[in-house]
Amino acid sequence: MIRLPYKPFVVLTLLLVLWSRGQAPALSEEEVEARVQTISAELRCPTCQALSVKDSEALFSAQMRDKVRSMVREGQSQEEILAYFESRYGEFILRSPKKQGVGLLVWWLPVGGLALGGLLLFFRLAKNQKRSGEAAPSGEETLTPEQIKRIERDLKRYEEGL
Amino acid sequence: MGAIGGLVVLFVVGFKQDPYTVQSPLINQPAPPWEITGLRGEGRMSLEALKGTPVVLNFWGSWCAACMEEAAVLQAAYEEFDQKKKMVRVVGIAMNDTPEKALEFAKRFGKKYPLGLDDKEGDIAISYGVYGAPETFFIDRLGIIRHKVIGAITPESIQKAIQKLAGQPGGDKP
Numbered sequence: 107m108i109r110l111p112y113k114p115f116v117v118l119t120l121l122l123v124l125w126s127r128g129q130a131p132a133l134s135e136e137e138v139e140a141r142v143q144t145i146s147a148e149l150r151c152p153t154c155q156a157l158s159v160k161d162s163e164a165l166f167s168a169q170m171r172d173k174v175r176s177m178v179r180e181g182q183s184q185e186e187i188l189a190y191f192e193s194r195y196g197e198f199i200l201r202s203p204k205k206q207g208v209g210l211l212v213w214w215l216p217v218g219g220l221a222l223g224g225l226l227l228f229f230r231l232a233k234n235q236k237r238s239g240e241a242a243p244s245g246e247e248t249l250t251p252e253q254i255k256r257i258e259r260d261l262k263r264y265e266e267g268l
Numbered sequence: 269m270g271a272i273g274g275l276v277v278l279f280v281v282g283f284k285q286d287p288y289t290v291q292s293p294l295i296n297q298p299a300p301p302w303e304i305t306g307l308r309g310e311g312r313m314s315l316e317a318l319k320g321t322p323v324v325l326n327f328w329g330s331w332c333a334a335c336m337e338e339a340a341v342l343q344a345a346y347e348e349f350d351q352k353k354k355m356v357r358v359v360g361i362a363m364n365d366t367p368e369k370a371l372e373f374a375k376r377f378g379k380k381y382p383l384g385l386d387d388k389e390g391d392i393a394i395s396y397g398v399y400g401a402p403e404t405f406f407i408d409r410l411g412i413i414r415h416k417v418i419g420a421i422t423p424e425s426i427q428k429a430i431q432k433l434a435g436q437p438g439g440d441k442p
Binding site: 153173176 | 291292293294300364388389390391393394395396397399400
């Protein structure tokens with residue numbers, strides 16, 4: 107059996123690699139701030155009207171941003187942070203409806219409406235085209251002898267009138 | 269016709285809901301833990317230490333006008349249901365405040381029940397999903413939030429909520 111003199115180093119390196127895989131990479135301050143901005147843009151300011159926590163100057167929003175910041179520093183993901191706020195305030199706190207349950211309906215109803223409208227329009231146009239293709243009669247085929255006589259009489263009267 | 273029917277259903281459901289009520293997802297859920305320092309030197313107070321007794325937890329602030337309105341109501345409830353009947357514990361947590369301003373307010377409006385201060389990040393208020401002051405939570409003896417009142421509390425609403433918590437006549441058992 108071959109004895110490796112550097113075996114302890116290999117083991118140590120492997121252990122370090124395994125340990126580091128379990129650790130969240132440390133974020134720079136710029137990265138933390140960028141995440142805080144992104145996440146707080148998804149949260150509704152509870153004391154304002156139509157403003158996100160990111161855009162609000164209210165003290166409460168500033169505290170919520172601080173909370174988001176400390177959660178980001180703890181290594182929590184955007185989903186985990188939004189889920190925390192939702193568990194405390196309800197779905198109201200999220201600025202975008204969730205893509206599940208009734209929220210799913212809000213996301214897909216406009217798309218479904220547009221698709222349905224497009225289909226209806228398509229079938230309507232196709233039907234009209236078919237009908238006009240079937241009818242396409244020449245004038246003579248559709249006019250009765252009485253009607254032709256009447257048209258000729260009217261034209262004559264018109265010319266005389268000129 | 270289908271669309272009109274849908275609209276009618278939407279209106280019927282919509283009009284049945286109170287537009288001024290925002291349901292808290294914390295109702296019937298365990299109350300988030302908290303620990304505060306008593307503003308009058310009572311030392312550390314925590315929800316854990318109060319377990320076994322229903323708690324009326326009021327979020328307030330010295331800057332809040334509606335908190336002036338409800339101060340006497342909370343004090344009266346403290347005297348009757350906390351000190352006299354030992355049915356509940358009344359605790360107030362001031363938000364976005366300083367100890368000096370909170371104590372000055374308490375003195376001016378006769379708040380004698382235990383008061384503490386939330387931290388600068390508003391951690392306790394956020395953990396309770398507080399929108400603003402005042403908000404009052406009614407926590408049963410097992411530490412479950414049973415009711416929440418947004419805005420200034422009235423003598424009727426606090427009495428009813430406390431009776432519910434304690435399972436007294438006039439209120440269902442929690």
